[in-house]
Amino acid sequence: MATMTPRERIQKLFKKEPIDTMPVFSGQGMVTIQAIQKMGIRFPQVHTKAEYLAESAITSAELFGFDAVIIPYDMCTVPEALGRGVSLYEASEDILYPTVPSKWEKLEDVEIPPDFLQRGRMPIVDEAFRILKSKQNGKYAIGAWVLGPFTMAGQVIELDLLLKGVKKDKERVVAFLDKMTDLVIKVAQHYQELGADYISIRDMGTGTDLLSPRMWQSLIMPNLVKIFKALKPPRVNHICGSTNLIIEMMNECGAEALSVDHKNDMAESRKKVGNDVLIFGDFDAYATLNQMDVSKVEGVIKGCIDKGADAVWPGCDIWPDVKKENVEAYVATIHKYGKIPSPAVGRL
Amino acid sequence: MDSARREEILKGLSDAVVEYEEDAAREWAQKALDEGVDAFDAIMNGLAAGMEIVGDLYDRQEYFVPELLMCADALYAGMDILKPHIKKESVPQRGQVVIGTVQGDVHDIGKNIIKLMFDVGGFTVHDLGRDVPLENFVQEQLRTDSEIVAMSAMMTTTMMGMKKVIEMIKAKNPNVAIMLGGAPVTKDVADLFGADGYAESAGNAVQEAIKMISRLREMHKE
CATH class of the missing domain: 1.10.1240.10 (Methionine synthase domain)
Incomplete structure (x- = not known):
């Protein structure tokens, strides 16, 4: 059997060309505490230096055998660049992801500085992409992600204002989401220019736990279509939570792959969109890699393959404080059972 | 009338x-x-x-x-x-509750809906807001002698903080009822952390809240 580099494996997977085995990767952060400890730093520091971001991604991939390096890790880089600040929780002993400390109170207050790509920690992320590109000799695929327009909007405006606004003040909310869409396109195109091999758009707060399918169609879908049209392949459309009612619409947005979490019944999704569509998912990252007894991990991961995943993706960022043996079991299970073809991708 | x-x-x-x-x-x-x-x-x-x-x-x-x-x-x-x-005289004394979202979490829709339930039910609510340092839950419970502490976390990354608060509170006062809410909170997590109740999403929180309101309404009729 021919072997491929991790990057080639992922590139071919996205083209639905035969590969040697299923790659181990994700469209969300995969940084592990083991990598951070090996580097001798603390979690809050990792977000603040390009070298830390890049090295922790590479070290995580090397330690466990991931096929991709994915940055950044936190969802505040863009809101911070827009002027909303960031809470890094530097004093906390726990692992806490950065959050946005304050949001705009009204839609009309939101201003996008024309030079936002040069503000806040955006240059750090840029530099980390450059390091990833130069340091690992093209071995790993470089993954990037950007929040989708609705979720990005929820980072800069109170979510309940937005959710109520979609019913009470639809015209203004639509205009605001349009603005967010242009912002997302700018960031995603920028990451592609910096050399990301694939990009995931995560409009995670739009599952049907929150919004009705009808609202998804009128409010979320047109923006995602616009975004995917503006980006180069390969592109991933990721939404977490309940997605079975919108999976067909997700498939019409123009991305090469769909990513869902464990709330999605993947077998049902597969029936709806057919075998030719790349579907990634759908295990509960925290339960599987942080909590579960290691003996159960193989069953969960194999279950994703059996249900028809073309790549077994965690439904969310890996929570860094993983159990080492669980991550090893997750990788080993994909290697063990990923040698047979998946619905959309053959094997060499 | x-x-x-x-x-x-x-x-x-x-x-x-x-x-x-x-x-x-x-x-x-x-x-x-x-x-x-x-x-x-x-x-x-x-x-x-x-x-x-x-x-x-x-x-x-x-x-x-x-x-x-x-x-x-x-x-x-x-x-x-x-x-x-x-x-x-028309409201039974329901007691007090301390509520908030834990440090690292700035999402509070679920928390606000649960707060509504307590308001409707006649509880005195001490709302700590969001992104609340863990020790503040403990301090506020001690200060107010509240019977219930309700915590919410929307992300797995902040959920572990709840476990610490529960341990700190239960060590000082084992009779306090702990309610957890948020997307990553499952029954297993609630059990593991030693919580007394849970709700896994804003919608689910509403359902739980409504069930509780229904029970309160039944009690009110009796």
Whole structure:
């Protein structure tokens, strides 16, 4: 059997060309505490230096055998660049992801500085992409992600204002989401220019736990279509939570792959969109890699393959404080059972 | 007042909540006061009864979170008018609750909906807000001697903080009831952390809240 580099494996997977085995990767952060400890730093520091971001991604991939390096890790880089600040929780002993400390109170207050790509920690992320590109000799695929327009909007405006606004003040909310869409396109195109091999758009707060399918169609879908049209392949459309009612619409947005979490019944999704569509998912990252007894991990991961995943993706960022043996079991299970073809991708 | 008019007013309040009409909720609340409907009766059997219907609509996927939030606003609009007029003797003493989202989490929709449940139920609510340092939950519980501490985390990354708070509180006062909420919180997590109740999403929180309101309404009738 021919072997491929991790990057080639992922590139071919996205083209639905035969590969040697299923790659181990994700469209969300995969940084592990083991990598951070090996580097001798603390979690809050990792977000603040390009070298830390890049090295922790590479070290995580090397330690466990991931096929991709994915940055950044936190969802505040863009809101911070827009002027909303960031809470890094530097004093906390726990692992806490950065959050946005304050949001705009009204839609009309939101201003996008024309030079936002040069503000806040955006240059750090840029530099980390450059390091990833130069340091690992093209071995790993470089993954990037950007929040989708609705979720990005929820980072800069109170979510309940937005959710109520979609019913009470639809015209203004639509205009605001349009603005967010242009912002997302700018960031995603920028990451592609910096050399990301694939990009995931995560409009995670739009599952049907929150919004009705009808609202998804009128409010979320047109923006995602616009975004995917503006980006180069390969592109991933990721939404977490309940997605079975919108999976067909997700498939019409123009991305090469769909990513869902464990709330999605993947077998049902597969029936709806057919075998030719790349579907990634759908295990509960925290339960599987942080909590579960290691003996159960193989069953969960194999279950994703059996249900028809073309790549077994965690439904969310890996929570860094993983159990080492669980991550090893997750990788080993994909290697063990990923040698047979998946619905959309053959094997060499 | 005759019972038909009371029913009409209660229905007006309930409909205002279901149709998320804040102005109508205020108008019917004022009518209730003007025409002598007991304020607590109007809250429990008018506004809260409407919220039960909202829960059914959510279960049937006719309503989603935007509608729930607007219904909650209508309920608050009515309650703001009725609450100052509640007679002490008509409300059973429910006790106090400390509520907030844990440090690292700035999402508070679920928390606010659960808070509404406690407000409606006649609890005294100490709302710590969001992104709350863990020790503040413990301090506030001790300061107020609250019977319930309710914590919410939307992300797995912040959920572990809850475990610490539970340990700290239970060490000092084992009788405090702990409620957890948030997307990553499952029954297993609640059990593992030693919590007494849980709700896994804003919608689920509403369902839990409505069940609790229903139980309170039953108790009120008895």
